[in-house]
Amino acid sequence: MVAMRFLVGGFCRAMSATVQARPRGLVYEKHGEPDRVLQLKDVSLPELGASGVHVRMLAAPINPSDINMIQGSYAVLPDFPAVGGNEGVGEVVQVGSNVTSLKPGDLVIPADAGLGTWRTEAVFEVEKLLKIPPDIPLMSAATLGVNPCTALRMLSDFVTLKPGDSVIQNAANSGAGQAVIQIAAAxxxxxxxxxxxxxxxxxxxxxxxSLGADCVITEEALRKPEMKDLFQKIPKPLLALDAVGGKNATEMLRHLQHKGTMVTYGGMSKQPVMIPVSVLIFKDVRLRGFWMTQWKKDNAQNKEKLSGMIADLCALIRKGQLAAPACQEVPLPDYQIALKAATTPYVTAKQVLRM
Structure with a gap:
């Protein structure tokens, strides 16, 4: 596991200003398992145009949604041929004649999914990018646009939480789970x-x-009577965050406060969420769903809201209250190694492709 100790801006300044003559990317022309359908190929760059931004990609993680998109099971699917990846950080090389919000040397992340970040270079439309500060650590910048944003929105948009309140979540070791722990602690x-x-x-x-979690338990412990002892120390949660579904989600529901809310944002178990009738009637729980991609689409015209969210997260990063998940950096040509690790159970390090 490689520990990143330098900032994105410093990394960029250390790089050669010469752009590679042959941009490359992980391309797929049909849906299937990523290790079978992805190929590292030369990719062409479109004309810059008036509103285009030429970006040199620096680093891009592999997320479950990236895998699902390549498999064809995600809600948003690109046209073929497509480049994999929905998240990452890059450096602006050149901007179109009408672009005033960005300049060469700026650091940017995708404002939406589907851009194809697993490549060395790209030309994106300016409205598809968000500028970030230059003093953010590289791994934090590369993993900023999905999990921390998801965590912040779920902690902010469904229940009014105050200091001392509690939240219960499954998949707590995931990228989103780690972000929830840190943002909640802050x-x-x-x-x-x-x-x-x-x-x-x-x-x-x-x-x-060490990230700020108050209690860590197994799925089996969640079902045991001893849970009542836990709630002598921690109040019953107002909010449950579900990335798993199935029995795990059902058990979390049982521990919610009266009129509590469960937000489902993933289905790792591939099992439906089963709701006990007694929980609905006697606890009057609320069930909600959340998809970060849809939130970004709904707020696409409100760049101030998007930029404000990123600024809030960057402020936490600067204070040392929000760190990137444990990351394993893998050079782009070794993408097969990263794909294997990303789909192996109990591998907790986020696989990040370095360009």
């Missing part, structure tokens, strides 16, 4: 974090607690 909100049992559970628990 706001004084307690977190109960559910993870799958594993041989290195104590090591994982210690790491999540």
């Amino acid at each position: 706001k004084g909100i307690k977190t109960i974090n559910v993870v799958r049992d594993r041989p290195n559970f104590q090591e994982l628990s210690d790491r999540l607690k």
